[in-house]
Every structure is written in C-alpha cells, then in structure tokens.
Amino acid sequence: MSTILDIAKLAGVAKSTVSRYLNGGSVGEATKKKIEQAIQETGYSPNPFAQSLKAKKTNIIGTIVPRLDSYASSQTLIGIDEQLKKLNYQMLISNTSQNLEREIESIYSFANQKMAGIILLATEITDQHIQAFESVKIPVLLIGQEHKNFHSLIHDDYDAGYAMGQYVLEKGYRKIAYLGVTERDISVGVKRKQGFKRAIQEVEDCDVRFYETLFNIPAAQASAKEIIHEFKPAIFVCATDNIALGVLKASYSEGITIPRDLAVTGFGGYDVTGIIHPGITTAKFFYKEAGETAARHIVELVNERTVEKITVSKFEIIERESVDNLLKRPL
Amino acid sequence: MSTILDIAKLAGVAKSTVSRYLNGGSVGEATKKKIEQAIQETGYSPNPFAQSLKAKKTNIIGTIVPRLDSYASSQTLIGIDEQLKKLNYQMLISNTSQNLEREIESIYSFANQKMAGIILLATEITDQHIQAFESVKIPVLLIGQEHKNFHSLIHDDYDAGYAMGQYVLEKGYRKIAYLGVTERDISVGVKRKQGFKRAIQEVEDCDVRFYETLFNIPAAQASAKEIIHEFKPAIFVCATDNIALGVLKASYSEGITIPRDLAVTGFGGYDVTGIIHPGITTAKFFYKEAGETAARHIVELVNERTVEKITVSKFEIIERESVDNLLKRPL
C-alpha cells in the first residue's frame, strides 16, 4: 500500500502539495498532472485512519437498531444506507438485540469512535439515553419516537390511527377489539391508540374494548384467542402487523374464517401482509423513505445546518381482504 | 476527550509507560496505581484511529451482504454480530443491494479501511471477486457458496435437496414441477436440484419437469401460473421459500386449494412459512448458527490459525400443511 509520501516522491513534490491537491488547495497545472499520474500508477488512496486522526472526526454515521430481523428495521436501514452513500457518508450498524443497555453502550462506543452523527431507531427513550446523548456531544437523530431534547423523524402514528378508525367505522364495524401494546412505546402504544380513539368518539353506539399484548406473534395469538371467546369482537384493530398476524393464527386455530366471521387490521405495511391470503388491511408507513430523510437530516446536523426538530413521515391505508364491507353484505 | 499524554501527566509518568500499562508491558506496582487512578478520573479511552494508524489493522470484520431485507441475510448477520462481539471484534456491514459491482467495490473499500477480515454472503463468485480478494490479501470467508480458492461455509444444499426429494416421493407425489433458479447460483440453482434429482432417480414412473424462475415472489407467481395450466403438477418443489410463496399466491388467484389440489414445498425455513396458513413444508437452514460459525472461523483466519476449507451447516425438513399425504387419502 502506498502512502502520500510515495506519491510525493514519484511526482517530485512535497507531501503537503499532494495533500493540497487531494483537498482542493491551490496547485499549479503542471504539478497537478504529475500528481495525477503518480496516483494513477500506484492506485493510491489515502489512509482513512490518518485522516480521521487529524480531523478528529469521521464521515461515518453510527446507526443503532434494536433488531435486524424486522421489516421496519431493514427497510429503514436500506433507506439510510443508500442516502448516506450518495452524500459520501458511511453507515455503521450497531445491533442491540432489543437490549436497552446495549443501546447506551453503543452511544458511548460511537462517540469513542468519533462518529460524525448517530441515528437511533428508537423504541423507548430513557433518562440514560438522554444523559448519554448529552454527554457525547454528537448530533443525534431519533427515528420512530419523538423527544423534546432531540431531532426526530416519526411516522404519522396519530393520524394513521385516526384514519384506521374512520376506515373501520365506515365499513360498518361497531364491536371492536383494539389490541395494542405498552404505553412506554409512545408511537405505537400511545399515538396510534389516541388517533383511533378520536375516530371512535365521532360516532355513537360503538362497543370498543382496549387490550394490551406484546410485540411478538405467539403472544398476540394467545391474547387474541382469549379475547375472541370473552368479547367476540367483529374486528380486531391491531397496533402492529405482527399482532395482526397473531390474530390470524388464533382465528385459524379456532376455526374462524376471515373476513366472514372476523375482520383484522394492522399497522406497518410489512411485506408479508400482502403476501399471505387473505391479505391484511393495514396502515402502511414508508420506512425506506423515512430512512432516506433521516440520512439527509443527520448529515445536515453534522454540518451544523438547521433542520426542523420533528419531521413527520406519511402513511397510507392499504385495503385488503381481511376486512369486509358489512354495509354491503346481503342480509 | 483526554489523550494518553493527559494521563501520563496526571500520573507523572511518560506516555510510553501509560501505553505499556494499557498493553500489558512491565510496569511497577506503584506506577500502575497512579495510572489506574488517572484513567478513572478522566474516563480515558484510547483513540482507535491512532491505534489503527500504527497497527495498520483494525479489529473490524467487514461483512458484505447482497440485501438486508431477507430473512436469511438478517439471521446470518445476527449470528455473525453476536459471535464477533464475544470475540472482541466488530462487524461492519456493507449492503450492496444485489449489485455485483458494489460487492467488488466493497472489497477494495474494506481493504482500504484495513479491515481485519471479510465475510461475503455470496450469491455468485465472478472472476472479479477472485481478483479482488487475491489482490487485497485479507482473510476472506464465503457464506452460502463454495469456491476452491477460499474458505467457505455452506448450507447442506445437496443433502437437503435429496431429503426433500425423498420426502415428496414418500408422500406419494409423482407428478412434480421443480421450480428452480439460475445455475449461476451454485448452491441454490445447482446443488439443491442435483440432490433432488438423485432422489427422483431412485424411483420409477415419475413425471418431473424442471423450470427456472427468478428469486422474487411476483416472478415466481407468474411462472407458477403458467406451469399450473400447462403441466398441472400435483406438487411444486420450489428452490426457495419465496418462490413457494409465489406459487401459493398463484394458486389462490387460480382458485386452487392447497394442499387438496396442489402441494408446495420450499427451502430456507423463513419465519413467514410458519406464520401463514397453510404453513409451507420446507428445508430449514440454520442461518444464525451459520453466522456464528462464520464469525469464529474468520477470527481464526485473521489470527493465522488453520480452519477447514469448507464447513457444511446442517438442515432439517419441517413438515407443515402445504403437503398432504396422498397415500392416506380416502379414495
């Protein structure tokens, strides 16, 4: 591997001149040619460590992700990655396997490695997060959750909840089980439910019950089975697509046909909801686009430009077979 | 951020002594204490760039992955990541979005960044790959494909194909459509098919036709639709779970019931095959475990220890509802 000194010697100039050439300083035409040729010959490319050592900064954005094996995560990562590449930045992923401790460790570790900025695919913001972010003094961007101290990019959970509520009501459903998650997750556990509630409040005579379950499919399936027997809802409005999948499994095992005997909706727009049969009606979020926006924003922040504190990413209701139109059913 | 010089001053010693302390050289008890305290006070941690600059090497394993949004990829990455963490290495992911050019670029880029080793989740090994790997002189490990020049970790595609063939025959199927992929992918396109063929050769009177499609669901769906009309197979043996999902979609849209009118099998063991209804019978590979083994192996190679050239990861046939037992059907 050749160094800048090799190039300098080959071109017959000082290494400071080569450096200036590389970084766009003033260099004469003749020397430019010589340096260019030397670089061609050797295939030289600067040692990034030496650069970062001097610059005290890298062009890497550390991205903390709670899990790699989720549709939302991977789509978001893809968006971030592609956009960062275009902006000449790199993405470094830290997978925390849903361990909040590791998120904190990753923050400090990223700081130690002089990351230019940090993106956190957030599920929950604790005091430790706040403390860590404030002590490292690196630009931070949250995706998926908002917090007054930090810039963030969120999905339009409230409006999606509202739209989903309206959709369900329009289709004629009135006996509704809302299967949500913990309220520690503001976006998924609180916002979606609040939006949904507002839609419900606009009609009368509605029998809605709110339940809480976990994010994984088996837990959702167990909860659903219980609710089916106890409440006998006409529809499950689930806070995530995975929960909706759990409901689907429960209804198969109970011999209930969807959408004839029971309807289901989700949130997320995961690929799988369109692959299976019946397809699940869901509020699709644009994860990849959100990732792209996040990448653009963190780079802006790194370069000390201003960015809106909160950016809201859009959604879209996708209608599939898991919800019937009760009003058009033959009596 | 404090430097090694700050620590040296605080402890009243030379920075070489601090460095020796950090790297386990000979340091007196008294000075040890002083340095320890200075480090405690400042929360010092060495600048990794300065270290790498001198060492000309990092403890990072570059991992090249063709796509992030696939079950196999993310499971493998999780396995690699977890194991590398335990071995005090880091993983850096480069997503190439199924672009072979980018794989080559990533190889050179990793070399430039002085990665300790490279893991490639391979789909196809071209001459350019070989040239790149040989010129960078960094330990390399292939996952998913084998090549005589490199160490590799592969899934037991041939045996899985054979086992799947036996399974299908045992269930009484004789009119079979094998829906495979391009033979440029040795593991998926060649090995699985070969194993399957061997099983077929062991029986007589078998009407098997081999087809080729792409890896994505819509393409598989289109192919399946055509084959259904043209050949009317009793079962589709698909080279991947995604292709099996395509067949499922095609049969829904054609009004064919699975497994009553048509059976389907896949390869991979993707989560989704167990979530949907009917579940798909598949040959499950152990991606996460494979990733863990890969991580162990690349670290061995980095440390110049010997590793078997080819390691074969196991599989398991998972029986689900998508295949019926024809022999037990009431006539």
Next chain:
DNA sequence: GTTTATTTCGGAACCGGTTCCACTTATTGA
C-alpha cells in the same frame, strides 16, 4: 561489596495524513 542480570521507565522515532507559515515566483497596477 562488586559484578551481573532483570525490571522499570523515559526519550525519541514512527504511523500517514493535514495545515500553518514562510519563502519564491509570477502578476498586476501605478
């Protein structure tokens, strides 16, 4: 009580870049 071997430690060079500063040369203006 020397001599020799061992341990501990500081100084300096080095890794491969960037940047400041001073010097030379060319250009411009009066």
Next chain:
DNA sequence: TCAATAAGTGGAACCGGTTCCGAAATAAAC
C-alpha cells in the same frame, strides 16, 4: 520600473497512539 499582491510550493509541527532503545534502579549472584 518598482512596489504590492496573489499564486504555488516546501518544511515543519501536529493528531494520539505504539515500540524500540538505552539509562537508571533494583535484585540476584558470587
């Protein structure tokens, strides 16, 4: 034509570590 200004270049210091080497201090050997 000469001073003032700008452009181009080299030298040296610096970023924050590691490592080699030799000196000093301590321990062991005789």
